[in-house]
Amino acid sequence: MAEPLRLLAAVRQFPIRALAKIGVGVYRSHDLRGLPITVLELLERYRKRPSVVECPLAHCRWFGPTGLAYGPGSLHPYVQSLLQHLRGECDSYQETCLAHYWRSWTPVTLAQSLGIDPESAHPLLNACPPLSDFMPWGGKLHFEALRCAAESHVSGPLAQKKIPVSREISVRQVGPKPDWFGELRIHHLVTLHQQIASEGYRQRASACLPYIRQHLVVDCMVRDDDVRFLVANGQHRASVLSAMGQELVPVLLNVSHKRGPSVIRRSESSNWPLVRMGLIAESDALDIFDRVFDGRQPNGFPVLMRAGKV
Numbered sequence: 001m002a003e004p005l006r007l008l009a010a011v012r013q014f015p016i017r018a019l020a021k022i023g024v025g026v027y028r029s030h031d032l033r034g035l036p037i038t039v040l041e042l043l044e045r046y047r048k049r050p051s052v053v054e055c056p057l058a059h060c061r062w063f064g065p066t067g068l069a070y071g072p073g074s075l076h077p078y079v080q081s082l083l084q085h086l087r088g089e090c091d092s093y094q095e096t097c098l099a100h101y102w103r104s105w106t107p108v109t110l111a112q113s114l115g116i117d118p119e120s121a122h123p124l125l126n127a128c129p130p131l132s133d134f135m136p137w138g139g140k141l142h143f144e145a146l147r148c149a150a151e152s153h154v155s156g157p158l159a160q161k162k163i164p165v166s167r168e169i170s171v172r173q174v175g176p177k178p179d180w181f182g183e184l185r186i187h188h189l190v191t192l193h194q195q196i197a198s199e200g201y202r203q204r205a206s207a208c209l210p211y212i213r214q215h216l217v218v219d220c221m222v223r224d225d226d227v228r229f230l231v232a233n234g235q236h237r238a239s240v241l242s243a244m245g246q247e248l249v250p251v252l253l254n255v256s257h258k259r260g261p262s263v264i265r266r267s268e269s270s271n272w273p274l275v276r277m278g279l280i281a282e283s284d285a286l287d288i289f290d291r292v293f294d295g296r297q298p299n300g301f302p303v304l305m306r307a308g309k310v
Helices: 002-021 039-045 077-087 097-104 110-114 123-127 140-155 179-199 235-243 266-271 282-294
Strands: 051-056 060-062 216-223 226-233 248-253 263-265
Touching: 039 051, 039 216, 039 248, 060 216, 077 097, 077 179, 077 235, 097 179, 110 123, 123 140, 179 235, 216 266, 216 282, 226 235, 226 282, 263 266, 266 282
Parallel strands: 060 226, 216 248, 216 263
Antiparallel strands: 051 248, 216 226
16 A cells, blocks of 8 residues: 555656746745754755755855845845835935945956956856856856857847846846836835734745745755855845844745755865866855855955945
């Protein structure tokens, strides 16, 4: 009887796994909060099985190469701009920390946005503008995005117009950005803050919901016996909770998505696809990993504006 039951369970899981492979997040997650298990043990025991745990918000990072951390005291421009609004410090978007950030951090090339020395960077990294979600541990999809972006950038404005999503707003971590886009971001943060302040932050969610409606979705960065978390989905929620001083937050691990692998192990850097292709030197890839893990910013990064200071 056990064998038919296992077969039935596998059949039921097939649609979920198939959807996961194409980036559609429908998961029946396992809530492991309260169990005596570390994240490293979870990654080994519940490999590729979406699971909910509680983690320090200060161990979470903005998805991308900036290394900006969340949590109480975060200098993330979303967090600081929300604090400015709550304290009545700004009369216009132009005065916000977010506007200052997007005016100040304007790397021209992908190499610069990653913090890689242009003299040693692969020519494609120097020929391409900053890309959304591009990290050294990315795969073939990221290589194709890099190649297409480099070709369109070299070909000029006519080729760039064929890109379906404007790079002006698609790459969230670098500026400049139009005012209307920044105003939308802050409006969303303020609305979300009002909702959480009124209703409380949801600690439980139906496991049948799409993953983006459950909890923060994070990728695990593993270095030796320590772990940090890249927020793959839920940047605004993480920012609002940081501004509210929350220290712990439920997160969803082991979720397949298009932004990259759900688990990134430093010890496997030589096997990262972009490193194997020779697009990023392993030493540069490790430097980016360690910098993001430690919450440090790339060379040339601006001094971030804080709420309460001009």
